[in-house]
Amino acid sequence: MARLDDLSSYLIAPDPAADRLTRAVTGTDQTGAPIDLRVIEERPLTIYLNGQEIVTAMTIGDYPRYLALGFLRNQGMLRADDTVTGIDYDEELETVVVRTASKTTFEDKLRKKTRTSGCAVGTVFGDMMEGLAGVTLPDMPLRTSDLYALAATINRTPSLYLSAGAIHGTVLCQGARPLVYMEDVGRHNAVDKIAGWMHHHKVEAGDKLLYTTGRLTSEMVIKTALMGIPALASRSGFTAWGVEIAREIGLTLIGRMKGQRFVCLAGEDRLIRDADPAAIPDEPARAGRKAAT
């Protein structure tokens, strides 16, 4: 399969140059000398569903409509068949209102207060787990040549992750092509923005792979499965429950992807090992990456 790593192939790529996403600050370095850096913005965004305040997310502030839509989808407050009649974003008030044709069941959902690991305290976890019962993920072939091509492209894509650090990135991919690369201060926001984009554009999920800079926690695995995406890959590590859930629902879980190395802990059957790992160059140390720890 042809390696496709033209950055222009992105439908949405990060915009590290956007002024609004970072702020210039001055401090002192270890010698006491003044030092200028650009640090990531965090802005509150309050999400409403039909006039009911649901949550205030801290976000870098790009794609507020996709974030709101994806958050409500991933929380099960908005169903695939709910008709969204409008999404109103007010930059000054820092609010997004998602309007649906019919009322939703969010109030019951909010009664369950669950705090998940990593970056999703407040996720309605009980519901997410229940939601998995109906999920079956398709047998999409997953070529290791595509995996390596994706990692190579994503790792050299100009991003806030590379330029400012302290941020998470999540990329929706198809074959060897990264389609939508979202970044945010919270991993959950980056994933929710992708879910919102997919919902808005009615994008097929069964032939996609989700790549994340973050850990493969139970929450990431569950969200990926709920989105209908059969494969999740990361350069970072695993948690035991993330692995357990991936194995139960048949999601292909690949972690510690660096250079030629990777580990597959679930859904091995989807892998088509058509690439020679020995032919893949190792990453330069750290590859200029600043992890969002």
Add this chain to the structure above:
Amino acid sequence: MARLDDLSSYLIAPDPAADRLTRAVTGTDQTGAPIDLRVIEERPLTIYLNGQEIVTAMTIGDYPRYLALGFLRNQGMLRADDTVTGIDYDEELETVVVRTASKTTFEDKLRKKTRTSGCAVGTVFGDMMEGLAGVTLPDMPLRTSDLYALAATINRTPSLYLSAGAIHGTVLCQGARPLVYMEDVGRHNAVDKIAGWMHHHKVEAGDKLLYTTGRLTSEMVIKTALMGIPALASRSGFTAWGVEIAREIGLTLIGRMKGQRFVCLAGEDRLIRDADPAAIPDEPARAGRKAAT
């Protein structure tokens, strides 16, 4: 000041060898060969306050009592002057019940649903911000020689962070001495466990420093200030709002601490630059560290 980096100086050190905290899993590597690894556990822990269910946290499962106590403290659901009459942990039910002499005001708190960046969705953020109004942080002198000594000790302390990765560490420090080193899947849990330990043992906060492996987000800055700790240091990066809040409340904020390098973006006035950065050895590349991204 004497450099103090004897690991035995910890009151609580990580226990990477504890079976309960990691699980052995087998997968395949990039060549298709089987590979065994140990991955971090995530366990649900449901926290009750006087018989009222508050939240279910995902945690590695050590120090459940400190986690419950610290969570309730940092959420403002438990005040410094509330008398804790008992903390009952049931390992089988995975629950902790914190009992107080008088009723608390948690229900009002829970009405405010706020989702913060990084790892604290669900944090009652409005209250945390309000809580800052009363906070004044003492003028503790902060020696750069102590900072370097702490980093050297913490970076070579055997931990899950070093052995399994995909985890966050937070260390309560005094002078050049790391006192309590907590780790967890979520940064907020590690901080809450320290807050719980401090509350339980009535530990003075004004002469302490908090070191974290994680990002210096608004949430980390606010929690540190609410705990009464005047300084927060990290090997990771900053967010703009974290810097802004630290400057407003006069908290010393130090980030990007690696080898001889660090950046101070707030509370510079506490720094006593008594160490020669040039004399500090640089870290070996990655220093075997696995970031919990």
